[in-house]
Amino acid sequence: MKFSVIFEAQLADPTVEREHQVIRDCVEQAVYAEEMGFDRIWAVEHHSLKWYAHMSAPEIFLTWVAAKTSxxxxxxxxxxxPFNFNHPARVAERAAMLDLLSGGRLDLGAGRGGTEQETSLCGVDKERTTQEVEEALRIIGKAWQEDELEYHGELIDIDPHPILPRPQQTPHPPLFLACSRADTLRQAAELGIGALVMGFAGPQSIKEMREAYDSALAGRDSSRFVSSVVNDHFSVLCPTIVLDDRETAQRIGIRGQRFFAQSIGHWYGGAGIPDEAVVEGADEAAAMREAAEQVVARLHEHNIPVRPTATATFNADHAYGTAEDAIAYVEQLRDAGADEIMCLIQMGTVPQEACMETIRQWGEKVIPHFRSERTPRPRSGQASLERREEQPPRHREVQPPQHREEQTPQQRQKENR
Structure with missing residues (x-):
């Protein structure tokens, strides 16, 4: 199992000074995550979503972190x-440059950025976002297969051009898709790419989403694959605050998640501005339930059906508490089918010291619990477990037999392993 930290750069009381500090705090957390044994960090991309996500240029953030880590x-x-956010060729160029400079450490996820606030900023056609995301993934999957990229699709034409530089990972960094519904899980599986899954609804929901993903894996052929490599990795979001004092961790974590839920509701569902107040000793679980009830009441008022996903972000039963509480919750996610736990720690009202302490507790207590389960050890003659785990799990090459003669001896040796 892999462990990672995901960054939104959320911000309560978004003054310029606090915004600058939060982004610096995220860098500090990311660098510390390496020291504490995490496998990966993730950074979102959103635009103009004040409060919810000030991470508008993740390529810069990730480059800065890559330079400070190894x-x-x-x-x-x-x-x-979508093309008006990022032209596919530019995504490929930037990804390759960062992959090269980081020593082959990049993973590349795709998403729609479909809020009205974001699409109106960049002139994105909301009706085409799903198609454009898939077409962009096909272009990236094809970009370095030949000396020059040529692509003629339904939405975009690219005449022959070299895409420079080439990434260190061949043919490109592992590809992922943001998934929150069964249809996007099926899409990811059919495209042959990993799934980045929202986990707010809890382990049972994750189990159902994993079953949908596995069902699509079992039923797919290669006709929709976007690349010659397949990545069947299933990463699950896990909101968490871990401290020695269980009640304090729960109060800080649930308060942070309430800010997250209200700010996402503001931009995605037309709710009011998120509540930024932090009241010492408040019953945050009760405040979370009240906030969820307000969402349901607003939907009823507008005659909108109340689906489980409408209040999923207000579910407060997550890895909030002691390290033992976090271990027990991660065991549920593992049993539900998670290949990777994406820790959501940096939420708008969570202080930096709680974020750093949570990363420390995970690194010293939670992650080692699951690392100790990595048995059996490799037999003589096998690559070491540590060496194998440098590569993303399930990222395997899919190459027709007629192309094997074009491979180098080293590539054939690697594939035969």
């Missing part, structure tokens, strides 16, 4: 792939 993987979770 082993932790660096993940776009995700790039907004």
């Amino acid at each position: 082993t932790i993987r660096i993940g776009h979770g995700v790039v907004c792939m």
